[in-house]
Structures are given as C-alpha cells and as structure tokens.
Amino acid sequence: MTTKLTQLLQIKYPIIQAPMFLVSNVAMVTEAMKSGIAGCIPALNYRTLDELRDAIRALKENKVEGGSFGFNLIVNKSNVKYKGQLEVICEEGCDFIITSLGNPQDTINQAHAVGIKVFCDVTDLHFAKKVENLGADAAIAVNNEAGGHRGNLSPQELIKQLTQHISIPVISAGGVGCKADIDKMLGYGAEGVSVGSPFIASIEAGVTDDYKQACVDYNANDIVMTERISGTPCTVINTPYVQKIGTKATWLERMLNKNKKLKKWVKMIRFSIGMKATENAAKKATYKTVWVAGPSIEHTKEILPVRDIVALLT
Template identity: 80%
Template sequence: METELTKLLQIKHPIIQAPMFLVSNVAMVKEAMNSGIAGCIPALNYRTLDELKVALRELKAAKPKGGAFGFNLIVNKSNVKYKGQLDVICEEGCDFIITSLGNPAETINRAHEVGIKVFCDVVDLNFAKKVEDLGADAIIAVNNEAGGHRGNIAPEKLIKELKVHCNIPIISAGGVGCKADVDKMLGYGAAGVSVGSPFIASEEANVTEEYKQACVDYGADDIVMTERISGTPCTVINTPYVQKIGTKQTWLESILNKNKKLKKWVKMIRFSIGMRATEKAAKQATYKTVWVAGPSIEYTTRILPTKQIISRLVG
C-alpha cells in the first residue's frame, strides 16, 4: 500500500515500529526492516554514546532495500544526554528522527543539514502547527489510546483535525493492534501508523518474560494512567502493586509543582527516579513492578517473533 509515509521512507507498508524505552532494540528493528516497515529505537536505550554509535552502524550495515530505521530523541532539558545523542546520530546517519517532549527546532535544523527526516510527537493541533512551521517532515499524532505518554484526543478526531489544518503527513500513534486498526487509521486520513505495545511481547524484546507475559494476560481494560513514573501522565498495566501505591503524584510533588521556580526541577527528579524504576521493572520481576503498556495489548495472546506480529498488522 502506497501512502505519503511509504514514499517518504521508501518502505513497503505504512507502519513504524514505535520507539519504546528499554524495549526497542537492534534485533527488533532488523526484523521490522526485513518485513518492509520502519523501526525506531529511543536513543536513551543506550547508556553511552559509543553504544549508540555501534547500534547505528549495525543497523546501517543490515538495512535492506525497502527498509528504514530511526531514533527517538527526548529533546527537553530533562534529557542531559540530548546534545551528544543528536551529534552522534547526525554524524552516523539514519533515515529519520522522532522527537518527543520538547522543542524540536534544533533537531530539525541539524538533521536536515545531513539529510535526516524529522517526525515530531504532538498531542493536538496547536503543537502540530508549531512543528510544521519549524520544518518537520511529518507529525506523529499521539492519541488517547497510545501507550506510555499519551494524548487526550480520540484517534478519529485528532487525525481528521490535523489533516484539515496541516500540510505534512500525519502518522497516527495509539490504538493499533491488528490490520483492521491500521486500515481504520488510514481511513481517517493518516499516512501511516506508529505501533508500540504489541511488540513488547516479542521474542526479540530485551525485557523479562514476566513483562511479556503480562501483556498476554492483561488487556485494554487493565490499562491505567499514572503520574508516579515521569511526572507526566503515563499508561501502565494495573497490577496489584500499581493498585497499592496509587496513580497520583505525592502530596509533596503536588505542592512543589505549583511553584513556578521549582516545578522544572521536580519534574526532572521525578523523571530520573521513574526511569530507573521502569528500567528495574523491565529487567527483573519483583512485587514492586510497574509495566508501561497501552490498550493495544488487547490483541496480544502469546509471545511471538517480531515478524509474526508484523504479519498480524499487514494482513
């Protein structure tokens, strides 16, 4: 199927394997490219810039005709590694960058200088127009069915609104677990979709079997929003531990977040603490487990190779 996204990235199917913190890796992206879709990895999945460089070189060497790969950058001040990550990505090269949680202006300018396309996460028309004006190549429309840091607008409403008012491709993120969902988003006017949660339960994912099995055992009705991970509402599986600790920020965080001078620092601290807790949950199973996922795990009935999950999406 040819769409603006397939033409933009020269891929067979209008699907991006979404970047997922701790989950996405080179093995998954290789399978994505070999199956005719694009794959993306968060730069934060690599502790050092040298590790990031090795991953970029490995993916470039493995890239087949009709495949594409990219990296996700957190572009706000909470990511102290951002500048170095951007330098490495621009030096080594990839097909695209997805920006999240901040002003993408610098990333767009630097990436375009070396021929890398930039897609920007947005949750509404206001941000979509801003990134379009900055020169983004496409918009990642994060709707209210996405996993992780989601938006607040339903897929149909968000896609149609952006389609009317924006002149660059719209890539819908959230609520896609099978081919019928892909077709639905394209029918609303999207040029493609970004799919994450179904790939958590892939054989290639670098997370515990318990995390993968949780995506099999739980479904859409078991996804809740929590403020306890990054300071920004995030979707997680409603495990007994999540039920025990609650999903709201602490009373102290609530008070500090009302102070304009302290708010930024509170968010940075919460982000750092939350990321460490999420990493621990992904790498080892304990009773204190918080697993990030979206409602599209509804379609996950067993742990499968990445290529079989992609087959479910492309039909």
C-alpha cells in the same frame, strides 16, 4: 500498500515500530526492517554515545531494501544527553528521527543538513502547525489511546483535525493492535501508523518474559494512568503492585508542584526515581512491576517474533 509514509521511508507497509523506552533494540528494528516496515529506538536506551554509535552502525549493516530505521530524541532541556545524541546520529546517519517533548528546530536543521528526515510528536493542532512551520517532514499524531505519555484527543478527532489544517503527512500513534485498526486510521486520513505496545510481547524485545507475558494476560481494561513514574500521566498495566502504591502523586509532590521555582526539580527527581523503578521492572525479576503499555495489548494473544507480529498487522 503505498502512502506518503511508505514513499518517505521507502518501506513496504506504512508502519513504524514505535520507539519504546527500555524495550526497543537493534534486534527488534532489524526484524522490523526485514518485514518491510520502519523501526525506531529511543536514543536514551543507550547509556553512552559510544553505545548509540555502535547501534547505528549495526542497523546500517542490517538494513535491507523495503525497511527503514530511525531514532527518537527527547529534545527538551531535561535531556542533558540530547546535543551529543543528535551529533552522533547525524555523523553516523539514519533514515529518520522522531522528536518528543520540546522544540525540534535544532534537530530539524542539523538532520536535514545530512539528509535525515524528521517526524515530530504532537498532540494537537497548535503544535502540529508549529512543527510544520519549522520544517518537519511529518507529524506523529499522539492520541488518547497511545501507550506511555498519551494525548487527549481520540484518533479520529486528532487525525481529521490535523489533515484538514496542515499539509505535511500525519502518522497516527495509539490504538493500533491489529490490521483492522490500521485500516481505520488510514480511513481517517493518516498516511501511516506508529505501533508500540504489540511489539513488547516479541521474542526480540529486551525485557523480561514476565513483562511480555503481562501484555498477553492483561487487556485494554487493565491499562491505567499513573503520575508515579515521570510526574506526567503515563499509561501502565494495573498490576497488584501498581494498585498497592496508587497512581497519584504524593501529597508532598502535589504541594511542591505548586511552587513554580521547585516544580522543575520535583519533576526531574520523580522522573529519575520512576525511570529506575520502571527499568528494574522491565529488566529484572522483581515484585515491583511497573510495566508501561497501552490499550492495544487487547489484541496480544501470545509472545511472537517481530516478523509474525508484523504479519498480523498487515
């Protein structure tokens, strides 16, 4: 299967195993590469730059022909680790970087200088045009079926809007849980897809068996939006605990968010608290189950090795 994405990354299938906070790891991406797709890990999954460097070196050792690996960078000012992460990635090398939540100009400049491709998350045509003008190699079109922080437009509407008005490849993110979904996205005009939630229930994923099993037991109708993790609406599985704490920001957060001077700090505090709760739920046995996932878990029927999940997608 040849598309602009397979040509860009020299992979067999036009699929990126999406970067997932707390979930993605070296083992998952290694198996993704062996299966002929690309794999990506959030740089924030590593607490220190030395850990990030070790992960890059391990992936370089594990790389095989037909596979590709990259890292996701949060490129806004709230990520105080960003500059150091970008420096390490450019020093050690990888195939691509996916940028999120900010201006990717520095990333594009530094990555291109060492031969690393840069794909940028976008949710609409306005930002897609911006990243194209900045020199991005592709746009990751985050639609309203994506897991985590999603866009507002349907896959079909967003892909067609972008392919008609930008010239760089469009990679669709969201709403892919089986081969038929991939065929549909390519039919809309995408050059590839970014797939996340189906890989949560992989043997290699670094989360609890309870989290993995939840992706099997729950379905698309059980995915809800919550403001209780990062302050920005995020999709989670509607567990009893999520139902108990609710999905809306507290009255105090809503009030403080109206103050322009305090809004930034409120979001940072909420993000810190929410991320810690999510980490505990993902990594430990706890009743406080805040599990991030998207509606594509509808097609997840059992916990499988990454290679078997890729086989079902291709």
